Amino acid sequence: MGNINTNTNKDHIDVAVVGAGILGLAHAFAAVKRGLRVVVFERSSTPIGASIRNFGMGLVTGQPPGVMLGLAKQSRALWLHLAQRANFSAREAGTLLFARTAAEHAVLEEFMIVRARQHGYDASLLEGTQLETLYGGRFRHHRSALHGTQDLQLYSREAVPALVCYLQSQGVQFHFNTLVREARDGHLSTTAGEFRAERTIVCSGHDYQTLFADKLGEMNLKVCRLQMLRAAPQERLPLTHAVLTGLSCTHYGAFSDLPSAAGVHAEIEAKAPALNRHGIHLLVSPTPYQELIIGDSHYYGVDAPPFNNEEIDQLMIGLAEDTLGVKLNVLERWQGVYGSKGPGPFSATPIDDRTTVVLMHTGIGMSVGLALGERVIGALLDGARLPDPAVDKN
Incomplete structure (x- = not known):
């Protein structure tokens, strides 16, 4: 791709992107800022997939050391850059991960001693007076709190459409309501007609059937389904941090492989096995x-x-009310869906000399996607090796 065609013909496409979720938009941004002509194809009328249905977290603190932590830090800088230009909210208060038990506190202590300094996590452990004065004492019923100061909050249902508008202003052309039926060797067959591109990047999320079903089938990919809620506190709660509990110590890679995390998992299994059964944190x-x-x-x-389980919603509402110390009114319930259980947390797979499939296999596309798009486009332009979580170190 180093000899990319600089033809200014309006019909010429340097980079065609299939999918307008965060990963597709990340590749479009990385390409257009290099002066390339970019066209994005999206089958729906607006992004409605995993990128809209998530928490809107740019989570740095939870990422495991190595390539994922590096991608999250790079993505954070890109989000802040884009928030100023595309006029969407990117809040920098960070996260508070509350330890409720001795086992959960032990994980936070081990994280701070063993991992935080060694790998450059920007975090602090709040105990005693620091915890008791937090939000006027609202969280004093917890044992301690890990404050991850690099984590961002992004309201997905506003940030993603705002990013589309910004990319349009930079010259990216979008074809919404357009299904790409085939993409091979620079040719795209779509419901809006036939197109040719120097390079095609397919970011098709958890759709493993429409394009390259044979190749993706070999990867034995799965789908992860989530239950999600939007709620309003019944009393004033001016919360500026995102909140997690020690349950996340068994879920996120920054904590889950620490020896002390096994104690949290055992504690959950002994006291609340339904949380493990439903994968709730x-x-x-x-x-x-x-x-x-x-x-x-x-x-x-x-x-x-398609069927939601009310037990799951009630468990999550109960956890949230206990953690926050406030009763909640549920405003919305929905399902999140994302691609999962791949060969690693993400994959960048060449199909032919002009076509590459880039997929997330975990639910952290908002946290790492912008940097992944940057690295994939950079590698293709330079003729370099594509990012690979199995071999990349940072």
């Missing part, structure tokens, strides 16, 4: 409108069943 992300996005559960399979 609490994450509360405040919106710019004094509401709370609450989740989530995890179901892995070939498809996402």
